Amino acid sequence: MRVCADPDNLPFSHEDGSGFENRIAALLAEDLGLRLEYAWLPDRRGFVRKTLGAELCDVIVGVPAGFERTSNTKPYYRSTYVLVAPASAAKVHDFHDPRLRHWRIGVLLPGDDMAATPPGHALMQVGAVDNVTGFTVPGDEPAAARMVHAMERGELDAAFLWGPQAGYFAARSGVPLRLQRVPAPAQVATQRFEFGIAMGVRRGDTALRDRLDAWLVQRRPDILRILSDYGVPLVEGARP
Template identity: 50%
Template sequence: MRVCADPNNLPFSNKAGQGFENRLAQLLADAMGARLETAWAAQRRGFIRNNLNAGRCDAVMGVPADYGMTLNTRPYYRSTYVFVTRADARWRPQGLDDPALARSRIGVHVIGSDNPPPAVVLARRGLVDNVVGYSIYGDYREPNPPSALINAVARRDVDVAIAWGPLAGYFAKRAAAPLTLTPIAQEAPALPMQFSIAIGVRKNERALRDRLDALLEQKRPEIDALLREYGVPRADGGAALSASR
């Protein structure tokens, strides 16, 4: 079983095999009686074109279930963006229209011209001046670049962060201060805050997609346990949303 994965992208994957997508790939390979082979590449623009579609691998863990560049399995989890605050904070956001956000420093991940939903949502609410951006890529020479956003909350560099649930759940457990995660309600369909996540294969690989679908169903208890272990907030009833550390 050949997969493409990022070598420095915890909690999803890293070259030491410590991410939950590394472990999911190994679980599926074992169930197939196959040897797992990983083609490493930084997950940047062109990742699918230059790796999966170029034949370097046959599957990519962790694509949105409705992603148009791949043929996708059934989702194996659904997660949500969350507010991240210190557990000792006097205030916890009650939603994206909470008026206290206008008086807060709000940390978000930024990518560039194609920013994730929280950055767009805050801009639409006129909160651009409140935003403190943290590159999702960070300094790629250092381990775990996305953790800087969560660590900023622990250090009080920002009052609150808005982060993708799996990232927040994993790094909040490892932060220097206790943190609390608060799930964000689904926005309008045009700008969702919750996403179902699947495995992507090349569009002509229906047999492989169907085999992976069957294994995802068969291994559901093990997959749910794996996601709980990594603190992944669930928006599909698979596990309770993470609260305080």
């Protein structure tokens, strides 16, 4: 079984097999009686074209459920962006909390501007601009890890992170941190914070997609246990 993956993208995947997508892939390969092989490539622009498109591999273990460049299974988990803040801080209930305009907050910059992520866009809408620092995807370690390390050093007060990254790196922080779900403000009601995650295969490969769908149903309890091991915050009952 040939899997396309990033070699340094914890908690999702790592070339040493320590990511939760590695564990899911290993379980899948074992059940199918196949040898597990990887096509490693940093998950940047052109990832699908250079992996699935070049026929170097056949499965991407984690893609957004509505991703248009692959043929996707039904989502096997749903998560959300969360605020990572000191465990001692009072809960932030919404984006109008005045602390969000004064705390030094980190956000991911997958594109060229802060609004590229839903929380970054929401912060801009409520006037939190000068106190927000963007962290680009390329770096010596995942951007989420860099943000948590910045909180450990006292350089950030909080960060908005994608749920699986937040749960994993916050649990390994040298300072006590807490994850909080903060609903999007009304100004950005169309900006989704929650997303379903599916497996992706080459477009047109419906046989493999359907086989994976059946396996995901069969192994759902085991997959949920793996996600729990990594502290992934799950959203139940949400749309894909």
